[in-house]
Amino acid sequence: MMFKISPENWAFLIEFAWLCAKAAGLLGFVSLSVMFLIWWERKVSAHIQSRLGPMRVGWHGCLQTIADTIKLLLKENIVAKDTDKVSFWLAPLVSFVAAFLPFAAIPFAKNLVVQDFGLGLLYIFAVSSLGVIGVFMAGWGSGNKYSLLGAMRASAQIISYEIPLVLSVLSIVMLTGSLNMTKIVEAQGQVWFAFSQPIAFLIYFISALAETNRAPFDISEAESELVAGFHTEYSGMKFSMFFLAEYTNMFVVSAIAATLFLGGWQGPFLPGIFWFLAKVYFLIFLMMWIRWTFPRFRVDQLMNFAWKFLVPLAFLNILATALFLVLKK
Amino acid sequence: MWSNFLSASIFYLIAIVGIIFAILSVTLKNMFHSALALIVMLLGVAVVYIYLDAEFLALVQILIYVGAIMTLVIFAIMLTAEIYNKNIKRHNQQKLISLIIASSMAGFLIFVLSRFKAQAGVSFFEPLTLAMIGKELLTKYVLPFELISIILLAALVGSAAISKKE
Known part of the structure; x- marks a missing residue:
């Protein structure tokens, strides 16, 4: 029996193929961007510490990451005896997929977005909440106390800081009345939300640092206490998948910050994509700067800071925003 | 087709x-x-x-x-x-009770859903906007909404109290 394919089914199939092509293009962009960011981080850290950083491979070591990737690909695949095979193998994949999925709703420029969801912001928070599962799987699957402790720390931190993160974003949603990323960008034609909502921006940025497990919130992989945290047992390609996920996460939180608070793609003269990428990479540079200049928080300080300072402050900010909206009416 | x-x-x-x-x-x-x-x-x-x-x-x-x-x-x-102890066996002593509860729940759902008939002309899956959901939650369903919040808060305080004793 033959199936007849009607025109609308053809349209569906073409749209499906087009979506796949967009996703593949995005994947290529993300990999290139991560390669650049790893080199950039090494250079930034080196110059902050009065060193040179990688200098040998390419101009100022710009091809160093490619050489490192080839080395990681060729490494022996080491799997310790007590690992839980399923969790151990799937964990890097889950981490990376959770880091990559939010890209679908991030507008890179006007009309340059994979899928312009009405519920874009909610989608981003929903899919990025899956990242914790990958951390758990890695920590538990490694069958190693350091990994387990690292995973517990990382996930406790991610869960705690997710609350002020979402609360700070809520005030932006209240001001625009929409969860659509494009609409939120367009609402900032006059003034960026970073200026009209400075407290929300600060709360978001601090929580984002903690969400990505970056210093000063990197107790989850504190070298002096935990070897390397939840990815202690990983090597070769699986290790580089975690690295890829970490830098992709940095890009995602900075892209959300640029979209929600810094006016997204909007800017004078130059094309939108340039402004968007400039804002994103500036925020990532800020994250690197903070990482290499501040010491690490202690565990109890970290939790106290989230629950006793950031969460109440975020609630107050929401209250103030609501009052402002009511009085304006 | x-x-x-x-x-x-x-x-x-x-x-x-x-x-x-x-x-x-x-x-x-x-x-x-x-x-x-x-x-x-x-x-x-x-x-x-x-x-x-x-x-x-x-x-x-x-x-x-x-x-x-x-x-x-x-x-x-x-x-x-x-x-990490691999010798721990997971056993389930409440198989019978859970079977009874699960199957009666499934029977109840099948019974209700098979009798359900959508009214003619009323679309069952009317496109709901987020604004509509929010408005309904804070006007028509505000009492159940607040009750659920209080139950959740009570559970939170309760679990904190239990864990503090130990």
Whole structure:
């Protein structure tokens, strides 16, 4: 029996193929961007510490990451005896997929977005909440106390800081009345939300640092206490998948910050994509700067800071925003 | 023909995956694996919501069930003493009771849903906007909404009180 394919089914199939092509293009962009960011981080850290950083491979070591990737690909695949095979193998994949999925709703420029969801912001928070599962799987699957402790720390931190993160974003949603990323960008034609909502921006940025497990919130992989945290047992390609996920996460939180608070793609003269990428990479540079200049928080300080300072402050900010909206009416 | 077949086969694929992982989550020997199977099953439910054009429900399902509740479940498992002891056998002494409860619940649902007839001219899946959901929650359903919040708060305070004693 033959199936007849009607025109609308053809349209569906073409749209499906087009979506796949967009996703593949995005994947290529993300990999290139991560390669650049790893080199950039090494250079930034080196110059902050009065060193040179990688200098040998390419101009100022710009091809160093490619050489490192080839080395990681060729490494022996080491799997310790007590690992839980399923969790151990799937964990890097889950981490990376959770880091990559939010890209679908991030507008890179006007009309340059994979899928312009009405519920874009909610989608981003929903899919990025899956990242914790990958951390758990890695920590538990490694069958190693350091990994387990690292995973517990990382996930406790991610869960705690997710609350002020979402609360700070809520005030932006209240001001625009929409969860659509494009609409939120367009609402900032006059003034960026970073200026009209400075407290929300600060709360978001601090929580984002903690969400990505970056210093000063990197107790989850504190070298002096935990070897390397939840990815202690990983090597070769699986290790580089975690690295890829970490830098992709940095890009995602900075892209959300640029979209929600810094006016997204909007800017004078130059094309939108340039402004968007400039804002994103500036925020990532800020994250690197903070990482290499501040010491690490202690565990109890970290939790106290989230629950006793950031969460109440975020609630107050929401209250103030609501009052402002009511009085304006 | 083709589109009916396509949509039906997508639905059955989701349903079969969901059922397989639901069974796995109660039969697997390892607690952590059970939790992972339950996560896949809950994601399957979210996909069913997307299939029914209820995107908001699907996203909330992922955010709350996978992002929050399953994370807590895994936390509880990982905090268990002797989690790495491979000799621990998982046994279930309440098989009979749970079978009775589950099958009576399923029977009840099948009974209700088979008698349900949508009124003519009223679309069952009317496109709901987020604004509509919010308005209904804070006007018509404000009492149940607040009650649920208080129950959740009570559970939170209660669990903190219990864990503090030890």
